[in-house]
Amino acid sequence: MTQDFKRNEATGLDLGWLNHIHVNKAAAERRAASLANRRTVKKEYQAAWLVKAIELIDLTTLSGDDTPGRVERLCMKALRPLRTDLVEALGLQERNLKTGAVCVYHEMIRHADKVLQGRLPIAAVSTGFPAGLTSMETKVREIELSVADGAQEIDIVITRQHVLTGNWQALYDEMVAYRQACGEAHVKAILATGDLVTLENVAKASWVCMMAGADFIKTSTGKEGVNATIPVSLVMVRAIREYYERTGFKVGYKPAGGVSTAKAALQYMTVMKEELGNEWLEPHLFRIGASSLLTDIERQLEHHVTGNYSAAHRHAQP
Numbered sequence: 001m002t003q004d005f006k007r008n009e010a011t012g013l014d015l016g017w018l019n020h021i022h023v024n025k026a027a028a029e030r031r032a033a034s035l036a037n038r039r040t041v042k043k044e045y046q047a048a049w050l051v052k053a054i055e056l057i058d059l060t061t062l063s064g065d066d067t068p069g070r071v072e073r074l075c076m077k078a079l080r081p082l083r084t085d086l087v088e089a090l091g092l093q094e095r096n097l098k099t100g101a102v103c104v105y106h107e108m109i110r111h112a113d114k115v116l117q118g119r120l121p122i123a124a125v126s127t128g129f130p131a132g133l134t135s136m137e138t139k140v141r142e143i144e145l146s147v148a149d150g151a152q153e154i155d156i157v158i159t160r161q162h163v164l165t166g167n168w169q170a171l172y173d174e175m176v177a178y179r180q181a182c183g184e185a186h187v188k189a190i191l192a193t194g195d196l197v198t199l200e201n202v203a204k205a206s207w208v209c210m211m212a213g214a215d216f217i218k219t220s221t222g223k224e225g226v227n228a229t230i231p232v233s234l235v236m237v238r239a240i241r242e243y244y245e246r247t248g249f250k251v252g253y254k255p256a257g258g259v260s261t262a263k264a265a266l267q268y269m270t271v272m273k274e275e276l277g278n279e280w281l282e283p284h285l286f287r288i289g290a291s292s293l294l295t296d297i298e299r300q301l302e303h304h305v306t307g308n309y310s311a312a313h314r315h316a317q318p
């Protein structure tokens with residue numbers, strides 16, 4: 001029997017048990033290296049996986065020079081992510097292919113909404129993205145305004161100093177406040193893992209955010225020196241797995257920042273499949289935050305289609 005999807009909520013688990021979390025860095029790095037060195041998806045399945053990857057993308061623009069025009073074009077691309085000739089060549093006419101969501105700054109929500117009109121979720125980065133160093137009052141208000149403007153998903157940034165000083169209660173309280181301010185909107189907690197120094201901190205921050213009700217945990221803003229990596233992802237998805245085993249809540253995962261190649265997307269999808277199973281390969285539990293990944297996926301699918309055409313053409317020759 002399939003289990004109904006239960007929305008995550010603050011569990012009140014005792015923060016004291018974080019002291020027992022230990023991460024084997026060498027093992028995570030070994031596993032990451034083995035993923036990097038093997039073909040993660042068989043060649044004949046790659047096109048299908050890449051089409052699936054499109055549906056997992058939070059198509060993102062988070063630049064200081066964003067304009068309403070750029071956001072509108074992004075949204076049109078999110079609704080029709082592949083060129084018509086590719087859609088036809090891949091036999092996807094009936095699929096209504098779209099990205100998972102679009103991800104924009106607060107000021108751009110209404111411009112995105114104008115194009116999307118409810119056909120795709122809008123994720124907004126709120127809480128003083130990317131550093132998160134405005135006042136708590138300002139950050140909570142920003143969430144409320146983003147929800148009021150039409151964002152169905154809020155990507156919050158945690159206050160890194162709470163992790164760096166080991167103040168887990170402060171991180172928990174902050175996350176609970178964000179969760180409440182989001183109301184019905186889904187909340188993704190950006191850990192900014194590149195700022196957190198150790199994998200152990202990444203694991204603990206993942207746990208605290210999940211315990212406080214985050215629907216997703218997300219690696220990065222895309223603005224840190226180091227953004228999504230496979231070792232960090234292994235630590236985070238294993239925290240998600242253990243959290244599910246302890247509480248029954250399924251929390252989603254979002255690697256973000258620097259995921260720009262089809263090959264990298266396949267690696268992250270393989271991590272999800274192998275560590276959490278097929279259910280975590282769906283957009284309600286897995287997103288890839290990326291601004292340029294779609295371009296490379298489109299390019300690879302074009303190669304696939306052209307390759308097939310050449311093969312068919314060669315067969316047709318006497």
Ligand SMILES: O=C[C@H](O)COP(=O)(O)O
Nearest residue numbers: 221222257258289290291
């Ligand atoms: O949340 C998404 C990231 O900001 C996107 O980063 P990217 O521009 O490196 O793909």
